[in-house]
Amino acid sequence: MNKKFLIALFAGLAFSACEKGITGNAGLNELSLKKSDLVAEVMVPGVSLKADGPGGTYNLINSVLGGNACEVPDCVHAQDHIAEIFDSSLNTNVFVFSAHVSQDNDRCQNFDRQRTEIKTYNASPDHLKATNGETVTYRWKFKLDAGFQASSSFTHLHQIKAVDGDDSIPLITLCARYGASNTDKMELIHVNSSGTTTKVKLANLSLFRGNWVEVVEKITFGSNGKYDISVKKISDGTVLLAYNNTNMDLWRTGASFCRPKWGIYRSLNNAVRLRDEEVRFADFCIAEGTAACQ
Known part of the structure; x- marks a missing residue:
């Protein structure tokens, strides 16, 4: 000037x-x-991961989340299990996560389950890792196919997990689960540091099938943490699932940090009830502190 x-x-x-x-x-x-x-009034933007078109999907994900952020069964089934396509409903490119009943497993390590997930972890930038006392907002969109079939054991679509210390069990899980007589549910599950599991919120899975939804999840991490989640149908803004808790155990003994995971992680128990599945995801965002997902 x-x-x-x-x-x-x-x-x-x-x-x-x-x-x-x-x-x-x-x-x-x-x-x-x-x-x-x-x-x-100037807001710092969060970190976004957006599909940009077919090809180079793993490289795109790793460039944002760091290291090798994809957990996929390509070792046993030689194809990319996360791809990108154009979605006409959202009018943009999206990610497609795939799981195949007879061909896939959990990274050639576990064979009673299948995993196609992305994550943040040790190799990720520090601003993508949640530390004790920190507040983080996670936002993303996903769509289950109209014919989606959930496992009777578990089909995890999102997890919040600790790293180091007592880190085997997720703190928070968004899980689709088969139920007899058309009672399939979307479950929001919390496990505290003593190992007590609570299904804090349930919604009929039929509300999710065939619909794009947007999730906004805000967590203040700590033994007396805070948790807030809202899942809305994008087409009309209908709230399908919501939960808020201002005093929730959201930390693990010995943990270095907590991190999110997204994708398909499902049990092969009663595999006859399952089918080859594709779940679409779009517009991931992680925003620490006063940063905002835009």
């Missing part, structure tokens, strides 16, 4: 302030206050 223009602009602002009677220290304080108000 031209230096003379800046000088003229500043002079004009000062003249305008004088014309309106803003003089002396009071005038300067008022002008300073207005400037502070403007600065306070």
Whole structure:
């Protein structure tokens, strides 16, 4: 910008302030206050992971989440289990996570389950790791197919897990579960540091099938943490699942940090009830502290 223009602009602002009677220290304080108000309104954006079109999907995910952030069964079934396609409902590119009943397992390590997930972990940037006392907002979209079939044991779509210490069991899980006589549910599950498991919220899985939903999850991590989640149908804004707790055990003994996982992680118990599955995800965001998902 031209230096003379800046000088003229500043002079004009000062003249305008004088014309309106803003003089002396009071005038300067008022002008300073207005400037502070403007600065306070500037929001720092969170970290976003958005599909950008077919090809190079693993590299895209790793470039945002760090390291090798994809947990996939490509070792036994040689194909990419996370891909990108254009979705006509959202009118944008999205991620597609795949699980195949007879071909996939859990990374050639466990064979009674299947895993296609992304995560943050030790190799991720520090601003993607939640520390004790920190508040983090997670936002994402997902869609279950209209014919989606859940396992009677578990089909995890999202987890919040600790790293190090007592880190085997998730703190929070969003889980689809088969139920007899058309009672399939979407379950929000909390496990405290003593190992007590509570299904804190249930919703009919039929509400999710065939619909894009957006999830906003805000967590203050700690032994006396706070948790808030809202799941809305994108087409009309209907709330399908919501839960809030202002005193929740959201930490693990010996943990270095907590992190999110998204994808398909399902049991092969009663595999006859399952089918090859694709779950679509889009617009992941992680925002620490006062940062915002936009």
